Amino acid sequence: MPYTIPLKRPLDDTGLSHRQTAAQSTPSRAQIVADVARYHHPHFLQVEPGRYEGSVTYYFTAFTGRETEPEMPLTVYGDKSVTYEQRRELADQYEAARGAWSQARLRLEATPVLRKAAPLWEAWTTAQAALHQVFNEFRSTADGQWRAQLLRLTDAERAAKTAAEAWDKIAGQLAGLSAAQVRAAGEEHELELTDVAKEIGLDAQPWHINHTSEYDPTHVWHDTPVVAVLTLQIDQQRERLREVDHLAGDRELA
Incomplete structure (x- = not known):
């Protein structure tokens, strides 16, 4: 089946915004098919x-x-038989081709990663919910059971941290693939990961995926996005316990 990429605004001298009616532009484009078909993308x-x-x-x-x-x-640039208008039209054609190609490449590369990501997101949300549940149980925990409940809380924190790190690792891969697609084709032809x-058959709307720069391993001075969210939650919970x-006049948590 053919693949179509609409240019969302008319085309000008840069190949991006040329203001003429469709009827006026059609003969020019037909002339291109006759004169420079050898330069068309395959x-x-x-x-x-x-x-x-x-x-x-x-x-x-x-x-x-x-x-x-x-x-x-x-060779288009060195072909003196190609007019400025024809060269511009060819440039627009190749821009559209890059858009179609980049979206196909994103689907190809992101699909297996998205399938791996789905259970990791579920694991993270489950671990986060378990952490909140363990913390909330302090409200009904007898004084003599707080040490045992603190142990359960630290276990839940570690499980959540492991799940958050696993999610951020694969989210970083997806962010990188998305950024590569935009670099190749421009924002005008961006394909959202949620659409892929x-x-x-996956609902990725709730998934927490930031810009690829947020996952840069050279930025050791900050946590990756979901780990940062978890760290804040843990800090808030521990401050509440302190x-x-x-x-209560105790010093067990000091």
Whole structure:
């Protein structure tokens, strides 16, 4: 099936915003098919007027994501028979091709990672809920059982920390794949990870995935995103316990 990438705004001298009616632009594009077809991307099928005035939609055969990144042939720039308008049209075509290719590559690379991520997100949310439950049980724990409950709390903290680290590790991989797609095609052709997940039957809307820079291992001065959330929760819980300990006149938690 053909793959279509609509340019969301008309095209100008830069190839991004040229203001002319679809009827006026069509002959020029037809001329390109006749004159410079040898420079078309191999997956190119056709171009048609787009939904909005002056915009166009490019159609390609389906990309797998395994192809090399679409780049306009350098010989186009040295071919004096190619007009400025034709060169601009070819540049737009290759921009659209990169968009289609980059989305196919993201689907190819992200799908297996998304499948691995699903149980890790569930493990994290389960561990976080268990931590909150253990902490809340202090409200009904007898004074003589607080040491045992503190042991259960530290066990829950460690389990949550392990789950948070595992999630952040795979979230960092997904963030990197998403960033690579945007770098290749631009934000105009961005494909959301939540959309890829939906296509394979996963609901990734609640997943906590930050910008790829938040997972940079060289930033040793801060925790990764979900670990940071957990650390804050643990600190707040422990501060609450110290407050109660102080009011009770004990020093067991000092």
